[in-house]
Amino acid sequence: MHRAPISVSAAALTLALAAAGCGGSDDDPDTITVAYQDYGAFQAAHSLFEKVKEEFEAENPGTTVELRPIEAPPEDYQAQVNLMNQSPSEAPDIIYEDTFTINQDVDAGYLLPIDDYWDAWPDAEQYNDRADAGVTALDGSRYGVMLGTDTRGLWYNTALLEQAGVEVPWEPETWDDVLEAARAVRAEHGDAVAPLNLYSGTPAGEMASMQGFQMLLSGTGDALYDEESREWITGAPGFLDSLEFVRTVYTEDLGLDPQDALNPTVSTINNEERFPSGELAISLEGSWATQSWIESANQPWPEWSDTMAFAAMPTRDGGDPGTTSMSGGWALSLGAASTNPDLAWEVMAHALNLENATKFAVEGAQIPLRGDVAASEEFTASDPNPDLATELVDVTHFRPAYGEYPRVSLAIQEAMEAVMLGDATPEEAAATYAQEVEGIVGADNVRQGG
Structure with missing residues (x-):
C-alpha cells in the first residue's frame, strides 16, 4: 500500500485495505510487515522505515521488510490498524503505536510483550525511566520501545x-x-x-x-x-x-x-x-x-x-x-499475530539503533529518550527543539x-x-x-x- 487515503467508516476501511493490496504477507516468516502513520507534515516515520527496509534487506538476504504506510490522522490511523489486527493474515508484525493506546491494544490481544527481548538488548540501558513508563501496560509487562517524546x-x-x-x-x-x-x-x-x-x-x-x-x-x-x-x-x-x-x-x-x-x-x-x-x-x-x-x-x-x-x-x-x-510519544510494538516475532524484533531493534533513533529524533523534532542520542554530536548540532520545550518535561502531564x-x-x-x-x-x-x-x-x- 502506498499512501492510500482512508475513510473513517469500517466498511470503507475494509475496502481500502483490499483495494490497496494491504492483505498480509501470506504468513511468510521471512517477510516482516511494518504499519505506521504517514500523514500531513509528519514524514519522519516514513523516512525512517524506508531506510530500515533498505538496510535490513541488504544485510539479511532473503528477508523482506514490507512497509504499510497509512495516510490518516491519528484516530483514523488507529481504526485502520485495529481492522488489520482483527485478521491474522493482515495483522502487521511491527506497529508504530501511540503510547496512550497500548493498554487498549493489550486488552484487545493485539500486542506481544517484549520483556525477554528488552532484557537481552544491550541498547536498553540507554533508555530512561520515562521510556519505561510509557510502554508498560497495567499488567506490568512491556509492550514497546519509545522512539521519543514531546511537550x-x-x-x-x-x-x-x-x-x-x-x-x-x-x-x-x-x-x-x-x-x-x-x-x-x-x-x-x-x-x-x-x-x-x-x-x-x-x-x-x-x-x-x-x-x-x-x-x-x-x-x-x-x-x-x-x-x-x-x-x-x-x-x-x-x-x-x-x-x-x-x-x-x-x-x-x-x-x-x-x-x-x-x-x-x-x-x-x-x-x-x-x-x-x-x-x-x-x-x-x-x-x-x-x-x-x-x-x-x-x-x-x-x-x-x-x-x-x-x-x-x-x-x-x-x-x-x-x-x-x-506529553505523549510513539513507540514501536510487536504484533501478537506475528509468525516470526524473533525476526520482527531484529527489524525493530535495527530501527531503534543509535543511528536510526538519531535520524528520527532530528527529522521528527523529538525529545530523545535514549541518552546516547541526546548526547550525540549529530543531534545536538541539529536539534530543532527549543530548550524550553525540553525543560517542560519537568512539569508535564500525561493522558489517562x-x-x-x-x-x-x-x-x-x-x-x-x-x-x-x-x-x-x-x-x-x-x-x-x-x-x-x-x-x-x-x-x-x-x-x-x-
Whole structure:
C-alpha cells in the first residue's frame, strides 16, 4: 500500500485495505510487515522505515521488510490498524503505536510483550525511566520501545506580537495574559491575522482533547482521572474553566474561523501555511512543530528560527508550578499475530539503533529518550527543539492510558465543539460530558470534582 487515503467508516476501511493490496504477507516468516502513520507534515516515520527496509534487506538476504504506510490522522490511523489486527493474515508484525493506546491494544490481544527481548538488548540501558513508563501496560509487562517524546506550549510569531505591542520574548504568566496578547493582535492586525490557534472540536480529534483542552485543564489543578482512587472525575471547577477559555477564544473572535478550525488538516495548514505566511500569531502546539520547517520538511521554511519563538503555557492564575505541558510519544510494538516475532524484533531493534533513533529524533523534532542520542554530536548540532520545550518535561502531564480513554476523549471534543459553535454554554457542555462519561465507564467509576 502506498499512501492510500482512508475513510473513517469500517466498511470503507475494509475496502481500502483490499483495494490497496494491504492483505498480509501470506504468513511468510521471512517477510516482516511494518504499519505506521504517514500523514500531513509528519514524514519522519516514513523516512525512517524506508531506510530500515533498505538496510535490513541488504544485510539479511532473503528477508523482506514490507512497509504499510497509512495516510490518516491519528484516530483514523488507529481504526485502520485495529481492522488489520482483527485478521491474522493482515495483522502487521511491527506497529508504530501511540503510547496512550497500548493498554487498549493489550486488552484487545493485539500486542506481544517484549520483556525477554528488552532484557537481552544491550541498547536498553540507554533508555530512561520515562521510556519505561510509557510502554508498560497495567499488567506490568512491556509492550514497546519509545522512539521519543514531546511537550506542548505556545509557538508565536515574534514580529506579529511586537507589532501589536506585546513584549518579546513573550512570557505569559496567566491565561489572561494569553488572551490579552491575542486581543492585542486582533486589534493591530484585524482579519489579516488569526491571533490564537486553540485546537477544538471533533475533526481535530486528539489534538483538541490533548493539546487543546488538557493543556488548559492541567493548569487548573484538576484532572480527568484520579490515579489513586481509579475514578474518572466530572464536575470539577477546572473543567468548567477550561471550557470557559474555549468560549472566550471563539466568542471574542480570537481564534481561527470555526470553519477553518474544524478542518481535519488544520494542524498541517497552520504549520505549513499560516505561520510561514504571517497569517497566524500564536498556536497552542507541540514542540515538534519545527518538523514542518526544517530542511527535510515538505515545505522547508529556512527563516523560521528568525521568526518563531516558543513560550511555556502558564497555569490558569500563575499558581505553582507556574507552567504546564502535556506529553505523549510513539513507540514501536510487536504484533501478537506475528509468525516470526524473533525476526520482527531484529527489524525493530535495527530501527531503534543509535543511528536510526538519531535520524528520527532530528527529522521528527523529538525529545530523545535514549541518552546516547541526546548526547550525540549529530543531534545536538541539529536539534530543532527549543530548550524550553525540553525543560517542560519537568512539569508535564500525561493522558489517562486506559481502554475507556478514547471514548472519554471524544466526549471532550464534543463538549469543546458545542461551546465553540455556541450550541451550548460551558455549564451545559460540562453537564453533557458528565452524563457521557458515566455512560462510558459506569457510575461506580466516577466521582464528582470540586
